[in-house]
Amino acid sequence: EIRTGSPVARIALQQPPSGSSSCRGAAAEASGVVLEDGSEVRARLVVSGADPHTTFVNLIAGKDRDLACDSVASYEPFLKSVERLDFSSGVAKINLAVSELPRFSCSAAGGEPGPEHLGTIHFEHSLGEIEEAWREASLGRIPKQPVIEMTIPSSADATLAPPGMHVVQLFVQYIPYELSGGSWRDPKVKATFVDRVLDRVAHFCPNFRQSILHCDALSPLDLEEIFGIHRGNIFHGALSLDQIFHQRPVPGFSSYQMPVKNLFLAGSGAHPGGGVSGAPGHNCAQAVLKDLGIK
Numbered sequence: 001e002i003r004t005g006s007p008v009a010r011i012a013l014q015q016p017p018s019g020s021s022s023c024r025g026a027a028a029e030a031s032g033v034v035l036e037d038g039s040e041v042r043a044r045l046v047v048s049g050a051d052p053h054t055t056f057v058n059l060i061a062g063k064d065r066d067l068a069c070d071s072v073a074s075y076e077p078f079l080k081s082v083e084r085l086d087f088s089s090g091v092a093k094i095n096l097a098v099s100e101l102p103r104f105s106c107s108a109a110g111g112e113p114g115p116e117h118l119g120t121i122h123f124e125h126s127l128g129e130i131e132e133a134w135r136e137a138s139l140g141r142i143p144k145q146p147v148i149e150m151t152i153p154s155s156a157d158a159t160l161a162p163p164g165m166h167v168v169q170l171f172v173q174y175i176p177y178e179l180s181g182g183s184w185r186d187p188k189v190k191a192t193f194v195d196r197v198l199d200r201v202a203h204f205c206p207n208f209r210q211s212i213l214h215c216d217a218l219s220p221l222d223l224e225e226i227f228g229i230h231r232g233n234i235f236h237g238a239l240s241l242d243q244i245f246h247q248r249p250v251p252g253f254s255s256y257q258m259p260v261k262n263l264f265l266a267g268s269g270a271h272p273g274g275g276v277s278g279a280p281g282h283n284c285a286q287a288v289l290k291d292l293g294i295k
Helices: 052-058 062-071 075-083 127-138 187-204 220-227 279-292
Strands: 008-014 029-035 040-042 046-048 091-098 147-151 166-173 212-218 263-265
Touching (some): 008 062, 029 046, 091 220, 127 147, 127 166, 147 187, 166 187
Parallel strands (some): 046 263
Antiparallel strands (some): 008 029, 029 040, 147 166
16 A cells, blocks of 8 residues: 555554564564554554654654663664764755756757756866865855756656756755855745856856746755755765764664664665665665565
8 A cells, every 4th residue: 555645743663562572672663653644554564764863853752762762772872873963965956947958158059959968967167166165055155156966857858848848957065954144944045045056057058047937946944844854965864984884874773674673764864875776775675575584
């Protein structure tokens, strides 16, 4: 059964039946999820695709957290490690509908997709530009020259837009979650961010601004509130050296089985981290099958 539009309020835990075996000496085990409408979906095991903070800080709370901390020796230090995870990201997204393809100043191409439209397009020229954008973001400022990666999916798949029109996606770094001045809830702040990005693209694509039909901008705060990603980190936690390989999500729990029995982590917060590989989910599925005794 697949349910949509069914937000999860919490992961339900229970005391295991007497005489049952336990994982790592755990007493508490996952028994299902409780939805926001109050209904409970019971399950033999729970696999979370949410980030570690959302899973263990937000979705296991109250009496369930108390049960885990009281009955699972490793849970409280595990939880403290999750709470200390670095979720620095600095990513924002702008989705655009345009009336024509971007025409690059360096290209004489016409209105049909060319090689320059089919890959990822970057608007940086040096490591110094990237470094400066990171430095400004680390101070809580929107960079004067953000790091921009453009893709035009409709250049490869014409069914994504009406004839002659296109969709353009701008992946933007480094954009701070917390601003030193202002708030992402202020429309003027978001407009400033969007203008800086579009001005940079228009510097290389003179027709770009006039071609825009619709603009959907997602700040780090939007990514958090719309998609439930803690601090808007699309990788479910920073991919720093202390949070990868055997230390993802935290040391001692990189094998997808979490300290609470029957609870697995399958999202980008698990090894090997974020990207479009599907590897965390694939690896977690193997761990689940092994736990269920299925070959």
